[in-house]
Amino acid sequence: MHAERERTGETxxxxxxxxISADDRAMLDMMLGETRRRPDPDRxxxxxxxxxxxxxxxxxxxxxxxxxxxxxxxWALGEGTAAGIHLDEALRIDPGHGxxxxxxxxxxxxxxxEWAFVRD
Numbered sequence: 001m002h003a004e005r006e007r008t009g010e011t012x013x014x015x016x017x018x019x020i021s022a023d024d025r026a027m028l029d030m031m032l033g034e035t036r037r038r039p040d041p042d043r044x045x046x047x048x049x050x051x052x053x054x055x056x057x058x059x060x061x062x063x064x065x066x067x068x069x070x071x072x073x074x075w076a077l078g079e080g081t082a083a084g085i086h087l088d089e090a091l092r093i094d095p096g097h098g099x100x101x102x103x104x105x106x107x108x109x110x111x112x113x114e115w116a117f118v119r120d
Contacts, residue, residue, distance in 0.1 A: 060093055067100070
C-alpha cells in the first residue's frame with residue numbers, strides 16, 4: 001500500500017478505500033451500522049441464542065471472539081447495555097482483541113446504527 005500511495009500521491013486512506021471490493025464495503029457498512037438495511041431481527045436473536053450457548057460451553061481462548069460477536073448482535077438489536085457487557089468481558093479476557101477494541105470504541109461514542117431510524 002505504501003508503494004501505491006507513493007506512486008499515485010493518494011493518502012493511505014484513499015488507497016485502502018479503493019482496494020476494498022463492493023462486497024467488503026457492504027459488509028463493513030453493516031458491521032459499523034452505516035446502512036439503512038436492517039439485519040433480520042429474528043435471525044439476529046437466533047444467533048444470540050446459539051452464541052450464548054457457545055459462550056457458556058467454551059474455554060477462555062475462544063471467549064473474546066464469541067463475546068465480541070454477541071456484543072455486535074445485541075447492539076444491532078438496540079441493546080447497548082448487553083452489548084457493552086459482552087465487549088467488556090472480551091477485553092477483560094484479551095485486552096488486545098482487535099475487533100473487540102474496534103467495536104468498543106464505536107459503541108463507546110454512543111453510535112446507533114442507521115437502521116434504527118428506518119421506519120418500515
